[in-house]
Amino acid sequence: MMNARVLGIVLLAAALAAPWFAYPVFLMTALCFALFACAFNLLLGYAGLLSFGHAMFFGMAAYFYGHVVKEWGWPPELGLLAGVLGAAALGAVTGALAIRRQGIYFAMITLAFSQMIFFFCIQAPFTHGEDGLQGIPRRALLGGLVDIRDDRVLYYVVLAIFLFGFAAIYRIIHSPFGQVLKAIRENEQRALSLGYNAALYKWLAFVLSASIAGLAGSTKAMVLQFATLSDVTAAMSGEVVLMALVGGLGTLIGPVVGAFIIITMQNYLAATGEWVLVIQGVIFVVIVVAFRRGIVGEIGALLRARGK
Numbered sequence: 001m002m003n004a005r006v007l008g009i010v011l012l013a014a015a016l017a018a019p020w021f022a023y024p025v026f027l028m029t030a031l032c033f034a035l036f037a038c039a040f041n042l043l044l045g046y047a048g049l050l051s052f053g054h055a056m057f058f059g060m061a062a063y064f065y066g067h068v069v070k071e072w073g074w075p076p077e078l079g080l081l082a083g084v085l086g087a088a089a090l091g092a093v094t095g096a097l098a099i100r101r102q103g104i105y106f107a108m109i110t111l112a113f114s115q116m117i118f119f120f121c122i123q124a125p126f127t128h129g130e131d132g133l134q135g136i137p138r139r140a141l142l143g144g145l146v147d148i149r150d151d152r153v154l155y156y157v158v159l160a161i162f163l164f165g166f167a168a169i170y171r172i173i174h175s176p177f178g179q180v181l182k183a184i185r186e187n188e189q190r191a192l193s194l195g196y197n198a199a200l201y202k203w204l205a206f207v208l209s210a211s212i213a214g215l216a217g218s219t220k221a222m223v224l225q226f227a228t229l230s231d232v233t234a235a236m237s238g239e240v241v242l243m244a245l246v247g248g249l250g251t252l253i254g255p256v257v258g259a260f261i262i263i264t265m266q267n268y269l270a271a272t273g274e275w276v277l278v279i280q281g282v283i284f285v286v287i288v289v290a291f292r293r294g295i296v297g298e299i300g301a302l303l304r305a306r307g308k
Contacts, residue, residue, distance in 0.1 A: 015159055024151040025223065030263040031162045032220040037243040037255035038169050039212035044241075045250035046173055047205040048185030049099075050107045052237050053114025054213055056094075057087040059232030060117060061214030062221035066133035067126045069222075076141055076148070080161075080218045087214020088207055090117075095206030099199055111234065118232050132228030136221055154223065161219050165212050170252060172208060181205055242280070246287050248294025257296050 018027050036058050043049050061083035069079040098109040121127045128134075140147050141157065148154040172178050184191045184198050191198055221227045230236060239262065247258025262280065269276040291298045 016156075019152045019155040024155040026263070026267055028151075028155055028158045028223045029220065030260050031158050032216050032223060033240075033243065033263055034256040034259035035162050035165045035219070036213055036216035037240055037247070037259040038166060038252075039209045039216060040240045041244045041249060041251075041255040042169050042172065042212065043205060043209040044244065045255075046178060046185065047181045047202060047209075049202060049206065050103075051098075051110040051206075051209075052107045052234070052241075053094075053110035053112075053117075054209070054240055055232050055234070055236035056114045056117040057091055057210040057213040058217035058220075058236065058240075059121070059227070059229075060090055061087040061217035062227035062231050063121065063127050063133060064214075065218040065221040066136045066227040069139065070133060070136050071126070075143075076139055076222055079222070080215065083218030083221070084211050084214045087217065088211040091207045091210025091214075092203075095203045095210070099202045099206065111237070114232070114234060114237055118229065118234070121229055121232050127227075127229075130229060132226055133221075134226050136225040136227070138222070138225065148222075158219055158223060161215065165215055166252075166256075169212065173252070177201070177204070242284055245294060246284065248297030248300075251294065251296045251300065254294050254296035258294065261295075 040054050043051055064086040065079040065083040068074040068082045094113045098106050101109060122129055138148050148157055180196055180201055184201055188198050243258040243262050244255045246261055248254030265280060266276060269279060293301055
């Protein structure tokens with residue numbers, strides 16, 4: 001426990017100092033995707049539900065945020081709230097239908113919904129089709145008290161949002177609700193025999209995961225000041241799966257590590273063009289073969305083995 005606290009303090013100190021040593025926009029983008037990966041991990045790693053369409057919550061929240069802030073003139077706080085509530089509503093509808101099936105059928109239903117949302121975004125007027133929402137303004141927070149036009153100031157806002165989302169996931173996982181989710185993941189029939197409504201718990205987990213993914217998407221739109229079709233593609237859904245698997249499913253910090261690895265590769269290997277996808281594929285195969293629990297999962301297993 002003490003080692004975990006020390007590690008947490010060190011990581012927090014590093015996060016606070018990071019924008020003075022690295023490009024803040026890169027760090028903010030990585031934090032947004034880290035929160036997105038954590039939201040996905042809540043669904044798959046702890047509830048055992050594989051979604052191939054999680055980008056629809058991430059991307060639609062970005063569109064909601066961009067539209068209400070740019071077109072309606074809402075402040076960023078209400079824009080973030082609009083993105084979260086919009087993603088939650090979308091998750092409530094899709095989750096109610098998807099949880100009626102299990103396994104690969106559940107995954108295919110989420111993928112089908114994601115494709116429907118993608119084509120909706122091409123046609124919907126408020127998304128501006130293939131052009132996307134560009135030039136989303138950075139308005140001051142808290143009635144003008146926090147000017148987020150400065151990248152470093154915005155970084156600390158994004159860090160606070162990430163820590164809020166991460167803490168929410170931690171609380172969910174370690175609550176009685178989270179323990180029931182784990183029980184359903186391990187043996188749904190046994191959970192049913194104990195009197196738990198498995199369908200309701202899975203639906204709630206789906207909505208919570210969608211909401212946190214929406215918070216990540218809204219924050220990403222606030223940082224980069226645009227929302228495009230790439231945010232709702234099947235490729236984006238596959239990317240978040242990759243982040244969670246690389247870091248380690250079912251671990252708290254694993255998706256964060258995986259997201260930072262993938263975003264760092266995309267950022268610094270962008271000059272290689274399409275080869276970055278090949279390199280990602282090779283790394284993914286190596287990790288699946290050699291690190292089945294993911295990087296953090298394997299490190300945790302090694303430490304536990306040494307402690308025995």
